[in-house]
Amino acid sequence: MREIQDQDKLDLHRRKFQLDEVFSEASLKKMKLFKVEKGEVLCSKGDRLSHMYFLTEGKMKIFALSPEGKALILRFKTPFAIIGDVEYVQDTEVFHTVQFVTEGYMIGIPLDDLRKIEGGNTTFLNFLLEIITAKFYTETNASTLNMLYSVDVRLASYLLSLSDDGKGSMFHEEMHTSSLQELADVLGTSYRHLNRILRQFHEDGILERKRGLISVKDMDRLREKADGNIYE
Incomplete structure:
Protein backbone atom coordinates (compact mmCIF):
# COMPACT_ATOMS: atom_id res chain seq x y z
CA MET A 1 0.00 0.00 0.00
CA ARG A 2 1.41 3.39 -0.91
CA GLU A 3 0.22 6.92 -0.34
CA ILE A 4 -0.82 8.93 -3.40
CA GLN A 5 0.38 12.52 -3.14
CA ASP A 6 -2.38 14.06 -5.24
CA GLN A 7 -4.76 16.41 -3.43
CA ASP A 8 -7.11 16.75 -6.40
CA LYS A 9 -7.48 12.98 -6.65
CA LEU A 10 -8.04 12.70 -2.91
CA ASP A 11 -10.71 15.42 -3.05
CA LEU A 12 -12.41 13.61 -5.95
CA HIS A 13 -12.59 10.31 -4.04
CA ARG A 14 -13.69 12.06 -0.86
CA ARG A 15 -16.50 14.01 -2.49
CA LYS A 16 -17.71 11.04 -4.50
CA PHE A 17 -18.90 9.47 -1.25
CA GLN A 18 -19.89 12.74 0.44
CA LEU A 19 -17.44 12.46 3.30
CA ASP A 20 -17.46 16.24 3.58
CA GLU A 21 -20.99 15.95 5.00
CA VAL A 22 -19.92 13.54 7.76
CA PHE A 23 -16.52 14.75 8.95
CA SER A 24 -15.37 18.08 10.32
CA GLU A 25 -12.85 20.18 8.45
CA ALA A 26 -10.12 19.14 10.87
CA SER A 27 -10.67 15.46 10.04
CA LEU A 28 -10.81 16.10 6.30
CA LYS A 29 -7.33 17.62 6.51
CA LYS A 30 -6.02 14.43 8.15
CA MET A 31 -7.23 12.16 5.33
CA LYS A 32 -4.81 10.53 2.90
CA LEU A 33 -5.32 8.57 -0.31
CA PHE A 34 -3.72 5.13 -0.69
CA LYS A 35 -3.25 2.84 -3.69
CA VAL A 36 -3.50 -0.90 -2.97
CA GLU A 37 -2.41 -3.73 -5.27
CA LYS A 38 -4.30 -6.92 -6.09
CA GLY A 39 -3.54 -9.66 -3.57
CA GLU A 40 -2.31 -7.25 -0.91
CA VAL A 41 -3.41 -7.96 2.65
CA LEU A 42 -4.63 -4.85 4.43
CA CYS A 43 -4.80 -6.44 7.87
CA SER A 44 -4.86 -9.85 9.54
CA LYS A 45 -6.54 -11.20 12.66
CA GLY A 46 -4.81 -9.86 15.76
CA ASP A 47 -3.42 -6.73 14.09
CA ARG A 48 -3.90 -3.29 15.57
CA LEU A 49 -5.21 -0.81 13.00
CA SER A 50 -3.72 2.66 13.05
CA HIS A 51 -6.27 4.07 10.56
CA MET A 52 -9.89 3.85 9.60
CA TYR A 53 -10.04 3.07 5.88
CA PHE A 54 -12.71 3.88 3.31
CA LEU A 55 -12.71 1.78 0.16
CA THR A 56 -13.39 4.10 -2.76
CA GLU A 57 -12.36 1.89 -5.68
CA GLY A 58 -11.74 -1.85 -6.11
CA LYS A 59 -12.88 -4.99 -4.29
CA MET A 60 -11.68 -6.82 -1.20
CA LYS A 61 -12.58 -10.03 0.56
CA ILE A 62 -12.95 -10.53 4.29
CA PHE A 63 -12.34 -13.98 5.67
CA ALA A 64 -11.69 -15.90 8.85
CA LEU A 65 -9.08 -18.59 9.40
CA SER A 66 -9.66 -21.80 11.33
CA PRO A 67 -6.99 -23.14 13.74
CA GLU A 68 -5.98 -25.48 10.90
CA GLY A 69 -5.39 -22.51 8.61
CA GLN A 90 -14.53 -1.17 20.66
CA ASP A 91 -10.81 -0.30 20.64
CA THR A 92 -10.05 -3.92 19.76
CA GLU A 93 -7.66 -5.85 17.57
CA VAL A 94 -8.64 -6.86 14.03
CA PHE A 95 -10.89 -9.93 14.09
CA HIS A 96 -10.80 -10.95 10.41
CA THR A 97 -8.31 -10.86 7.54
CA VAL A 98 -8.88 -8.34 4.74
CA GLN A 99 -7.30 -8.88 1.32
CA PHE A 100 -7.72 -7.08 -2.00
CA VAL A 101 -8.93 -9.19 -4.94
CA THR A 102 -8.41 -6.28 -7.35
CA GLU A 103 -6.23 -3.20 -7.22
CA GLY A 104 -7.95 -0.26 -5.60
CA TYR A 105 -7.92 3.00 -3.69
CA MET A 106 -8.67 3.81 -0.07
CA ILE A 107 -8.91 6.94 2.00
CA GLY A 108 -7.34 6.59 5.43
CA ILE A 109 -7.52 8.68 8.57
CA PRO A 110 -5.65 7.95 11.86
CA LEU A 111 -7.90 6.48 14.55
CA ASP A 112 -6.27 8.61 17.23
CA ASP A 113 -7.16 11.76 15.33
CA LEU A 114 -10.74 10.55 14.86
CA ARG A 115 -11.17 9.98 18.57
CA LYS A 116 -9.87 13.46 19.38
CA ILE A 117 -11.77 15.31 16.67
CA GLU A 118 -15.03 13.43 16.10
CA GLY A 119 -15.78 11.86 19.49
CA GLY A 120 -18.73 14.20 20.07
CA ASN A 121 -19.86 14.56 16.45
CA THR A 122 -23.36 13.06 16.33
CA THR A 123 -23.40 13.09 12.52
CA PHE A 124 -20.27 10.95 12.45
CA LEU A 125 -21.57 8.63 15.21
CA ASN A 126 -24.89 8.10 13.38
CA PHE A 127 -22.89 7.38 10.22
CA LEU A 128 -20.94 4.69 12.09
CA LEU A 129 -24.15 3.19 13.48
CA GLU A 130 -25.60 2.79 9.99
CA ILE A 131 -22.39 1.23 8.68
CA ILE A 132 -22.04 -1.25 11.54
CA THR A 133 -25.71 -2.25 11.32
CA ALA A 134 -25.37 -2.94 7.59
CA LYS A 135 -22.19 -4.93 8.25
CA PHE A 136 -24.00 -7.09 10.80
CA TYR A 137 -26.72 -7.84 8.24
CA THR A 138 -24.26 -8.86 5.50
CA GLU A 139 -22.23 -11.06 7.87
CA THR A 140 -25.42 -12.80 9.01
CA ASN A 141 -26.38 -13.37 5.38
CA ALA A 142 -22.95 -14.85 4.57
CA SER A 143 -23.08 -17.11 7.61
CA THR A 144 -26.50 -18.37 6.53
CA LEU A 145 -25.15 -19.05 3.05
CA ASN A 146 -22.22 -21.03 4.45
CA MET A 147 -24.39 -23.12 6.79
CA LEU A 148 -27.62 -23.74 4.90
CA TYR A 149 -26.86 -23.87 1.19
CA SER A 150 -25.30 -26.66 -0.83
CA VAL A 151 -21.77 -26.41 -2.17
CA ASP A 152 -22.92 -25.81 -5.76
CA VAL A 153 -24.89 -22.76 -4.62
CA ARG A 154 -21.93 -21.52 -2.56
CA LEU A 155 -19.56 -21.99 -5.51
CA ALA A 156 -21.85 -20.06 -7.87
CA SER A 157 -22.26 -17.31 -5.27
CA TYR A 158 -18.49 -17.11 -4.77
CA LEU A 159 -17.87 -16.75 -8.51
CA LEU A 160 -20.50 -14.03 -8.78
CA SER A 161 -18.84 -12.19 -5.90
CA LEU A 162 -15.60 -12.06 -7.89
CA SER A 163 -17.27 -10.16 -10.74
CA ASP A 164 -16.58 -6.47 -11.24
CA ASP A 165 -20.03 -5.29 -10.17
CA GLY A 166 -20.92 -8.01 -7.69
CA LYS A 167 -23.78 -9.18 -9.88
CA GLY A 168 -21.83 -11.33 -12.28
CA SER A 169 -22.40 -9.12 -15.31
CA MET A 170 -18.73 -8.31 -15.90
CA PHE A 171 -16.83 -11.43 -14.91
CA HIS A 172 -13.17 -11.45 -15.88
CA GLU A 173 -11.50 -13.72 -13.34
CA GLU A 174 -9.94 -17.06 -14.22
CA MET A 175 -8.89 -19.59 -11.62
CA HIS A 176 -5.97 -21.96 -11.82
CA THR A 177 -6.86 -25.53 -11.04
CA SER A 178 -3.84 -25.60 -8.73
CA SER A 179 -5.76 -23.36 -6.31
CA LEU A 180 -8.77 -25.67 -6.03
CA GLN A 181 -7.76 -27.02 -2.62
CA GLU A 182 -7.74 -23.48 -1.29
CA LEU A 183 -11.15 -22.84 -2.88
CA ALA A 184 -12.50 -26.09 -1.39
CA ASP A 185 -11.36 -24.91 2.05
CA VAL A 186 -13.03 -21.55 1.51
CA LEU A 187 -16.33 -23.20 0.55
CA GLY A 188 -16.13 -25.69 3.40
CA THR A 189 -15.99 -28.82 1.26
CA SER A 190 -13.50 -31.43 0.07
CA TYR A 191 -11.29 -31.14 -2.98
CA ARG A 192 -12.93 -34.23 -4.46
CA HIS A 193 -16.49 -32.91 -4.00
CA LEU A 194 -15.56 -29.52 -5.45
CA ASN A 195 -14.10 -31.28 -8.49
CA ARG A 196 -17.37 -33.15 -9.00
CA ILE A 197 -19.34 -29.91 -8.94
CA LEU A 198 -16.91 -28.19 -11.33
CA ARG A 199 -17.21 -31.16 -13.67
CA GLN A 200 -21.00 -30.84 -13.57
CA PHE A 201 -20.81 -27.08 -14.18
CA HIS A 202 -18.57 -27.83 -17.16
CA GLU A 203 -21.00 -30.40 -18.56
CA ASP A 204 -23.86 -27.92 -18.11
CA GLY A 205 -21.94 -25.32 -20.12
CA ILE A 206 -21.55 -22.92 -17.19
CA LEU A 207 -17.77 -23.20 -16.83
CA GLU A 208 -14.91 -24.13 -19.09
CA ARG A 209 -11.80 -25.96 -17.87
CA LYS A 210 -8.92 -25.61 -20.25
CA ARG A 211 -5.13 -25.65 -19.90
CA GLY A 212 -5.22 -25.50 -16.12
CA LEU A 213 -7.71 -22.60 -15.99
CA ILE A 214 -11.37 -22.34 -15.09
CA SER A 215 -13.45 -19.59 -16.68
CA VAL A 216 -17.16 -18.74 -16.71
CA LYS A 217 -18.97 -19.25 -20.02
CA ASP A 218 -22.65 -18.74 -19.15
CA MET A 219 -23.24 -16.01 -16.58
CA ASP A 220 -27.03 -16.34 -16.66
CA ARG A 221 -26.86 -20.03 -15.74
CA LEU A 222 -24.36 -19.19 -13.00
CA ARG A 223 -26.79 -16.66 -11.53
CA GLU A 224 -29.51 -19.29 -11.60
CA LYS A 225 -27.25 -21.67 -9.70
CA ALA A 226 -26.53 -19.01 -7.07
CA ASP A 227 -30.27 -18.75 -6.40
CA GLY A 228 -30.10 -15.07 -5.50
CA ASN A 229 -27.20 -15.47 -3.07
CA ILE A 230 -23.89 -13.63 -3.09
CA TYR A 231 -21.07 -13.11 -0.59
CA GLU A 232 -21.70 -9.36 -0.22
Whole structure:
Protein backbone atom coordinates (compact mmCIF):
# COMPACT_ATOMS: atom_id res chain seq x y z
CA MET A 1 0.00 0.00 0.00
CA ARG A 2 1.41 3.39 -0.91
CA GLU A 3 0.22 6.92 -0.34
CA ILE A 4 -0.82 8.93 -3.40
CA GLN A 5 0.38 12.52 -3.14
CA ASP A 6 -2.38 14.06 -5.24
CA GLN A 7 -4.76 16.41 -3.43
CA ASP A 8 -7.11 16.75 -6.40
CA LYS A 9 -7.48 12.98 -6.65
CA LEU A 10 -8.04 12.70 -2.91
CA ASP A 11 -10.71 15.42 -3.05
CA LEU A 12 -12.41 13.61 -5.95
CA HIS A 13 -12.59 10.31 -4.04
CA ARG A 14 -13.69 12.06 -0.86
CA ARG A 15 -16.50 14.01 -2.49
CA LYS A 16 -17.71 11.04 -4.50
CA PHE A 17 -18.90 9.47 -1.25
CA GLN A 18 -19.89 12.74 0.44
CA LEU A 19 -17.44 12.46 3.30
CA ASP A 20 -17.46 16.24 3.58
CA GLU A 21 -20.99 15.95 5.00
CA VAL A 22 -19.92 13.54 7.76
CA PHE A 23 -16.52 14.75 8.95
CA SER A 24 -15.37 18.08 10.32
CA GLU A 25 -12.85 20.18 8.45
CA ALA A 26 -10.12 19.14 10.87
CA SER A 27 -10.67 15.46 10.04
CA LEU A 28 -10.81 16.10 6.30
CA LYS A 29 -7.33 17.62 6.51
CA LYS A 30 -6.02 14.43 8.15
CA MET A 31 -7.23 12.16 5.33
CA LYS A 32 -4.81 10.53 2.90
CA LEU A 33 -5.32 8.57 -0.31
CA PHE A 34 -3.72 5.13 -0.69
CA LYS A 35 -3.25 2.84 -3.69
CA VAL A 36 -3.50 -0.90 -2.97
CA GLU A 37 -2.41 -3.73 -5.27
CA LYS A 38 -4.30 -6.92 -6.09
CA GLY A 39 -3.54 -9.66 -3.57
CA GLU A 40 -2.31 -7.25 -0.91
CA VAL A 41 -3.41 -7.96 2.65
CA LEU A 42 -4.63 -4.85 4.43
CA CYS A 43 -4.80 -6.44 7.87
CA SER A 44 -4.86 -9.85 9.54
CA LYS A 45 -6.54 -11.20 12.66
CA GLY A 46 -4.81 -9.86 15.76
CA ASP A 47 -3.42 -6.73 14.09
CA ARG A 48 -3.90 -3.29 15.57
CA LEU A 49 -5.21 -0.81 13.00
CA SER A 50 -3.72 2.66 13.05
CA HIS A 51 -6.27 4.07 10.56
CA MET A 52 -9.89 3.85 9.60
CA TYR A 53 -10.04 3.07 5.88
CA PHE A 54 -12.71 3.88 3.31
CA LEU A 55 -12.71 1.78 0.16
CA THR A 56 -13.39 4.10 -2.76
CA GLU A 57 -12.36 1.89 -5.68
CA GLY A 58 -11.74 -1.85 -6.11
CA LYS A 59 -12.88 -4.99 -4.29
CA MET A 60 -11.68 -6.82 -1.20
CA LYS A 61 -12.58 -10.03 0.56
CA ILE A 62 -12.95 -10.53 4.29
CA PHE A 63 -12.34 -13.98 5.67
CA ALA A 64 -11.69 -15.90 8.85
CA LEU A 65 -9.08 -18.59 9.40
CA SER A 66 -9.66 -21.80 11.33
CA PRO A 67 -6.99 -23.14 13.74
CA GLU A 68 -5.98 -25.48 10.90
CA GLY A 69 -5.39 -22.51 8.61
CA LYS A 70 -8.49 -22.99 6.45
CA ALA A 71 -10.21 -19.85 5.17
CA LEU A 72 -13.92 -19.11 5.44
CA ILE A 73 -15.20 -16.29 3.26
CA LEU A 74 -17.41 -13.92 5.23
CA ARG A 75 -18.11 -11.43 2.48
CA PHE A 76 -16.71 -9.42 -0.40
CA LYS A 77 -16.78 -5.64 -0.16
CA THR A 78 -17.01 -2.99 -2.85
CA PRO A 79 -17.15 0.81 -2.52
CA PHE A 80 -18.28 2.31 -0.27
CA ALA A 81 -16.90 0.02 2.47
CA ILE A 82 -15.22 0.82 5.77
CA ILE A 83 -12.48 -1.05 7.60
CA GLY A 84 -11.81 -0.03 11.18
CA ASP A 85 -15.28 1.04 12.30
CA VAL A 86 -15.75 -1.73 14.88
CA GLU A 87 -12.12 -1.37 15.99
CA TYR A 88 -12.74 2.36 16.49
CA VAL A 89 -15.82 1.80 18.65
CA GLN A 90 -14.53 -1.17 20.66
CA ASP A 91 -10.81 -0.30 20.64
CA THR A 92 -10.05 -3.92 19.76
CA GLU A 93 -7.66 -5.85 17.57
CA VAL A 94 -8.64 -6.86 14.03
CA PHE A 95 -10.89 -9.93 14.09
CA HIS A 96 -10.80 -10.95 10.41
CA THR A 97 -8.31 -10.86 7.54
CA VAL A 98 -8.88 -8.34 4.74
CA GLN A 99 -7.30 -8.88 1.32
CA PHE A 100 -7.72 -7.08 -2.00
CA VAL A 101 -8.93 -9.19 -4.94
CA THR A 102 -8.41 -6.28 -7.35
CA GLU A 103 -6.23 -3.20 -7.22
CA GLY A 104 -7.95 -0.26 -5.60
CA TYR A 105 -7.92 3.00 -3.69
CA MET A 106 -8.67 3.81 -0.07
CA ILE A 107 -8.91 6.94 2.00
CA GLY A 108 -7.34 6.59 5.43
CA ILE A 109 -7.52 8.68 8.57
CA PRO A 110 -5.65 7.95 11.86
CA LEU A 111 -7.90 6.48 14.55
CA ASP A 112 -6.27 8.61 17.23
CA ASP A 113 -7.16 11.76 15.33
CA LEU A 114 -10.74 10.55 14.86
CA ARG A 115 -11.17 9.98 18.57
CA LYS A 116 -9.87 13.46 19.38
CA ILE A 117 -11.77 15.31 16.67
CA GLU A 118 -15.03 13.43 16.10
CA GLY A 119 -15.78 11.86 19.49
CA GLY A 120 -18.73 14.20 20.07
CA ASN A 121 -19.86 14.56 16.45
CA THR A 122 -23.36 13.06 16.33
CA THR A 123 -23.40 13.09 12.52
CA PHE A 124 -20.27 10.95 12.45
CA LEU A 125 -21.57 8.63 15.21
CA ASN A 126 -24.89 8.10 13.38
CA PHE A 127 -22.89 7.38 10.22
CA LEU A 128 -20.94 4.69 12.09
CA LEU A 129 -24.15 3.19 13.48
CA GLU A 130 -25.60 2.79 9.99
CA ILE A 131 -22.39 1.23 8.68
CA ILE A 132 -22.04 -1.25 11.54
CA THR A 133 -25.71 -2.25 11.32
CA ALA A 134 -25.37 -2.94 7.59
CA LYS A 135 -22.19 -4.93 8.25
CA PHE A 136 -24.00 -7.09 10.80
CA TYR A 137 -26.72 -7.84 8.24
CA THR A 138 -24.26 -8.86 5.50
CA GLU A 139 -22.23 -11.06 7.87
CA THR A 140 -25.42 -12.80 9.01
CA ASN A 141 -26.38 -13.37 5.38
CA ALA A 142 -22.95 -14.85 4.57
CA SER A 143 -23.08 -17.11 7.61
CA THR A 144 -26.50 -18.37 6.53
CA LEU A 145 -25.15 -19.05 3.05
CA ASN A 146 -22.22 -21.03 4.45
CA MET A 147 -24.39 -23.12 6.79
CA LEU A 148 -27.62 -23.74 4.90
CA TYR A 149 -26.86 -23.87 1.19
CA SER A 150 -25.30 -26.66 -0.83
CA VAL A 151 -21.77 -26.41 -2.17
CA ASP A 152 -22.92 -25.81 -5.76
CA VAL A 153 -24.89 -22.76 -4.62
CA ARG A 154 -21.93 -21.52 -2.56
CA LEU A 155 -19.56 -21.99 -5.51
CA ALA A 156 -21.85 -20.06 -7.87
CA SER A 157 -22.26 -17.31 -5.27
CA TYR A 158 -18.49 -17.11 -4.77
CA LEU A 159 -17.87 -16.75 -8.51
CA LEU A 160 -20.50 -14.03 -8.78
CA SER A 161 -18.84 -12.19 -5.90
CA LEU A 162 -15.60 -12.06 -7.89
CA SER A 163 -17.27 -10.16 -10.74
CA ASP A 164 -16.58 -6.47 -11.24
CA ASP A 165 -20.03 -5.29 -10.17
CA GLY A 166 -20.92 -8.01 -7.69
CA LYS A 167 -23.78 -9.18 -9.88
CA GLY A 168 -21.83 -11.33 -12.28
CA SER A 169 -22.40 -9.12 -15.31
CA MET A 170 -18.73 -8.31 -15.90
CA PHE A 171 -16.83 -11.43 -14.91
CA HIS A 172 -13.17 -11.45 -15.88
CA GLU A 173 -11.50 -13.72 -13.34
CA GLU A 174 -9.94 -17.06 -14.22
CA MET A 175 -8.89 -19.59 -11.62
CA HIS A 176 -5.97 -21.96 -11.82
CA THR A 177 -6.86 -25.53 -11.04
CA SER A 178 -3.84 -25.60 -8.73
CA SER A 179 -5.76 -23.36 -6.31
CA LEU A 180 -8.77 -25.67 -6.03
CA GLN A 181 -7.76 -27.02 -2.62
CA GLU A 182 -7.74 -23.48 -1.29
CA LEU A 183 -11.15 -22.84 -2.88
CA ALA A 184 -12.50 -26.09 -1.39
CA ASP A 185 -11.36 -24.91 2.05
CA VAL A 186 -13.03 -21.55 1.51
CA LEU A 187 -16.33 -23.20 0.55
CA GLY A 188 -16.13 -25.69 3.40
CA THR A 189 -15.99 -28.82 1.26
CA SER A 190 -13.50 -31.43 0.07
CA TYR A 191 -11.29 -31.14 -2.98
CA ARG A 192 -12.93 -34.23 -4.46
CA HIS A 193 -16.49 -32.91 -4.00
CA LEU A 194 -15.56 -29.52 -5.45
CA ASN A 195 -14.10 -31.28 -8.49
CA ARG A 196 -17.37 -33.15 -9.00
CA ILE A 197 -19.34 -29.91 -8.94
CA LEU A 198 -16.91 -28.19 -11.33
CA ARG A 199 -17.21 -31.16 -13.67
CA GLN A 200 -21.00 -30.84 -13.57
CA PHE A 201 -20.81 -27.08 -14.18
CA HIS A 202 -18.57 -27.83 -17.16
CA GLU A 203 -21.00 -30.40 -18.56
CA ASP A 204 -23.86 -27.92 -18.11
CA GLY A 205 -21.94 -25.32 -20.12
CA ILE A 206 -21.55 -22.92 -17.19
CA LEU A 207 -17.77 -23.20 -16.83
CA GLU A 208 -14.91 -24.13 -19.09
CA ARG A 209 -11.80 -25.96 -17.87
CA LYS A 210 -8.92 -25.61 -20.25
CA ARG A 211 -5.13 -25.65 -19.90
CA GLY A 212 -5.22 -25.50 -16.12
CA LEU A 213 -7.71 -22.60 -15.99
CA ILE A 214 -11.37 -22.34 -15.09
CA SER A 215 -13.45 -19.59 -16.68
CA VAL A 216 -17.16 -18.74 -16.71
CA LYS A 217 -18.97 -19.25 -20.02
CA ASP A 218 -22.65 -18.74 -19.15
CA MET A 219 -23.24 -16.01 -16.58
CA ASP A 220 -27.03 -16.34 -16.66
CA ARG A 221 -26.86 -20.03 -15.74
CA LEU A 222 -24.36 -19.19 -13.00
CA ARG A 223 -26.79 -16.66 -11.53
CA GLU A 224 -29.51 -19.29 -11.60
CA LYS A 225 -27.25 -21.67 -9.70
CA ALA A 226 -26.53 -19.01 -7.07
CA ASP A 227 -30.27 -18.75 -6.40
CA GLY A 228 -30.10 -15.07 -5.50
CA ASN A 229 -27.20 -15.47 -3.07
CA ILE A 230 -23.89 -13.63 -3.09
CA TYR A 231 -21.07 -13.11 -0.59
CA GLU A 232 -21.70 -9.36 -0.22
